[in-house]
Amino acid sequence: MLNREAEQMSHVIETHKLTKAFNSFRAVDALDITVEHREIFGLLGPNGAGKTTTISMLCTILRPTFGSAKVNGFDIVKEAHKVRKSIGIVFQDPSIDDRLTGRENLYMHANLYGVPASEQKERIAEILKLIELEDRADDLLRTYSGGMRRRLELGRGLIHYPKVLFLDEPTLGLDPQTRDHIWKYIRELKEAQDITVVLTTHYMDEADKLSDRIAIMDHGKIIVLDTPPSLKETLxxxxxxxxxxxxxxxxxxxxxxxxxxxxxxxxxxxxxxxxxxxxxxxxxxxxxxxxxxxxxxxxxxxPNLEDVFLHYTGRTIREDSTRELYGMSAAQRRAIR
Ligand SMILES: Nc1ncnc2c1ncn2[C@@H]1O[C@H](COP(=O)(O)OP(=O)(O)O)[C@@H](O)[C@H]1O
Ligand SMILES: [Mg+2]
Known part of the structure; x- marks a missing residue:
């Protein structure tokens, strides 16, 4: 009993039959996952698989239809407020204010998340260093490239020392070189910040390079869950x-x-x-x-993870995801420009 309790304590996230239905359609269907401390956990799947809906529930943005989940030991429905305080969120966010500088933007978020005034200056300096934006910190955001904005968004998500960071398609639409850069920050930050990361992606190379474990999702369900090498070995x-x-x-x-x-x-x-x-x-x-x-x-x-997906579903991830890029909203396209 004691052992079992200890084991459950070590799960940063656990879900039990977590489900989100939109009318009769189950976007996320009875999801059971556990995520361990300091893990980078990847949700990989094509457009419409239910990735964003899953992490929206974990971030308390969406309320589950059935099932339950705990994040940092807090119930996502009954203790939504505590969950929110303990997590960082980096979603595609076109609302980032162009008329502020990078540093001002970080101050705004530090205040929003209740970082004590006495700690803000040091914390912001630390974050700017981590995301290598020290040189450009006092320039207006409208002069930033897509990659710099994404780095700033990452920094913003970290400002209040969250225990878990949720990243929704962290490199969507970025060029390969910039993606490499973002991957580097994500890996570094896991080391430096003692943090657990949950990310969604439809880029199989991203999931492969970053994740300690990957859940491959399709139609709201997990098809297979394992480390990247083990997934590929199954073929x-x-x-x-x-x-x-x-x-x-x-x-x-x-x-x-x-x-x-x-x-x-x-x-x-x-x-x-x-x-x-x-x-x-x-x-x-x-x-x-x-x-x-x-x-x-x-x-x-x-074999790569695309082959693994094909093996289990008979389809490729990319077939669907190319459409996603062209189907992006104008706001999303603006956000990644
Ligand atoms: N608010 C909503 N109302 C109705 N259907 C939705 C809503 N949000 C998402 N969906 C549907 O749920 C499915 C999963 O969406 P989503 O979680 O965004 O997938 P992913 O992030 O994997 O691309 C899709 O079929 C999508 O159209
Ligand atoms: Mg999504």
Missing amino acids: EGDVVMVKAANVEVLSELVGKWLGLEKKRVVDGVLEITVRNGKAVMPRIMELASQNNVYVESLLLRE
Whole structure:
């Protein structure tokens, strides 16, 4: 009994059948997760999977329809106020005030979150250092790049020493170099701030690089939950990539040979998941030449989280997420500019 209590205490977050329904549609459906102290926990899934709805409930922005959850030991419904004080939130927020400087913005949030006046100056200096915005702290936000704004938002979320930080799509729409930067801050801050991070993303490389554990979500449910290496190991094999002039023809042939679920075409490249890639490669070349398909290149790679998602759902994350980028609201596009 004592052991079990101790174990439960160590969970920073635990949910029991946490559910959010919009009318009869369950955006989040009976979610059971636990997140440990100092973990970076990733929720990975395509657009509409229920990621934002999940963390909105944990942040007490949305009230669950059924089920319950505790964050830092507080009930998200009955003790919403205590939950809020103990967490930091970084959601896509176009409301960030352009007419303030970075430093002013941080002061505003320090006041909002009740950071004692005597601690504000030092805390803000510490945060500016962490997010490497010391040089630009006194410039107006309207002069900041998308990446600088996102860093400032991260800093804002940390100002009141939260125990858990929630990040909703922290690098949505940022260029690859800026994303690398943001990843670095997130990792550093876990080390420096003794904090637990829950992040949502539809970028499989982001989930892979940052998370200690990942819950892959689809249609409001968790499909599989594990560390990134373990998730990839479940596929037990290789991915063969074929670039060919007539890739659809080859794709059909490979489908007939190995089964439809083993292959897909991504950006004009045929990808085949097989147990022993090296053994399959010569046969693919043979199939191609017999059918007058010109193969430009043939590569072998390890499975990634996209392959894992495909394995469990039969779909790719990206199919849906490309649409999401184009479907973004004007406010979201402004926010990441
Ligand atoms: N306020 C709402 N009313 C009705 N449906 C909603 C609302 N918010 C989200 N949804 C729906 O719930 C599903 C999950 O949404 P969301 O949690 O935003 O997904 P994700 O963040 O994974 O893209 C989507 O189908 C979305 O359209
Ligand atoms: Mg979302």
